[in-house]
Structures are given as C-alpha cells and as structure tokens.
Amino acid sequence: xxxxxxxxxxxxxxxTCVKAARPRxxxxxxxxxKTDKDGNKVxxxxxxxxxxxxxxxxxxxxxxxxxxxxxxxxxxxxxMVGYVWEIPQNGTSRWGISYKAASIxxxxxxxxxxxxx
Numbered sequence: 716x717x718x719x720x721x722x723x724x725x726x727x728x729x730x731t732c733v734k735a736a737r738p739r740x741x742x743x744x745x746x747x748x749k750t751d752k753d754g755n756k757v758x759x760x761x762x763x764x765x766x767x768x769x770x771x772x773x774x775x776x777x778x779x780x781x782x783x784x785x786x787x788x789x790x791x792x793x794x795m796v797g798y799v800w801e802i803p804q805n806g807t808s809r810w811g812i813s814y815k816a817a818s819i820x821x822x823x824x825x826x827x828x829x830x831x832x
Contacts, residue, residue, distance in 0.1 A: 720796035723814065727767055730792060732784045732819075734761035739777060751779040760784060760819055762792070774814050782819040792816035 736758040739749040749757040759775045760782055776792055784790050794817035801810040 718798045718800070720798060720815075721812075723792075723795040723797055725792055725795050729765045730790050730819075731763045731765075732760060732786050732788045732790050733763050733773065735786055736760040736778070736781050736784065736819075753779070755779040756781070758782065760790075762790065762819070776814045776816050776819060778816055778819055784819055784821055789822040790819050791822060792819045794818075 739757045739759045741747050741749045751757055757777050757779055758781045759777050762774050762776055764772045764774055776795065782790075792814075795814060796816075797812045797814050799810065799812055801808050
C-alpha cells in the first residue's frame with residue numbers, strides 16, 4: 716500500500732491535549748524510539764478533537780520533537796496530515812489512520828500558556 720499524506724483541515728475543530736507527549740516506541744522488546752529522517756525523536760500526543768456539532772474523537776498525533784503542551788490545554792496542530800495504514804493479521808487485515816503534525820502549540824502560541832477561556 717502506498718502512503719499518501721492526506722491534509723487535515725483543522726480550522727473547524729477545537730483540540731485539547733488529553734495526555735502529555737511521549738516518545739513513540741517502535742519496538743516494545745528493545746524500547747527503541749522512533750526517529751524522523753533527520754534523527755529527531757518522534758513524540759505522540761493524545762488530543763481530543765471536537766467539531767462544531769459537538770462530535771468528539773480522540774486522536775494520537777505524532778510530531779518531530781517534544782511539543783510544549785500539557786494536559787488540559789487547548790492546542791493547535793499545524794500542517795496536520797493523515798496516513799492510511801493496513802496490517803495483514805491472521806488472514807484478515809487491520810487498518811486505520813495515523814496523524815502527524817509539523818508542530819502542536821498551545822492556543823496562545825506561547826509554550827506553557829493557553830487553555831484559558
């Protein structure tokens with residue numbers, strides 16, 4: 716399967732950090748951390764995405780480098796894209812969408828700030 720990035724229009728969504736960023740582990744046995752093509756650690760943040768109709772989805776979003784966000788903050792993922800993935804397993808397949816953003820910043824745009832309404 717060819718992976719083609721699918722741009723995500725985040726302008727009509729509100730994102731809240733649910734779980735702080737953690738390095739993405741690619742091998743549970745060795746503890747190996749995923750890195751990008753430049754050798755930077757890839758971090759995963761769990762975000763709550765809410766649309767204008769109140770529908771909510773939890774999404775894991777990867778970034779190169781640790782984003783300056785904390786649980787409870789309203790955040791903005793920039794240049795977010797989705798990738799469809801598929802894994803054959805016992806004669807069937809599992810599939811899903813993984814998300815990546817250039818950065819995730821607090822709504823105020825200041826590290827450690829934002830989330831105040």
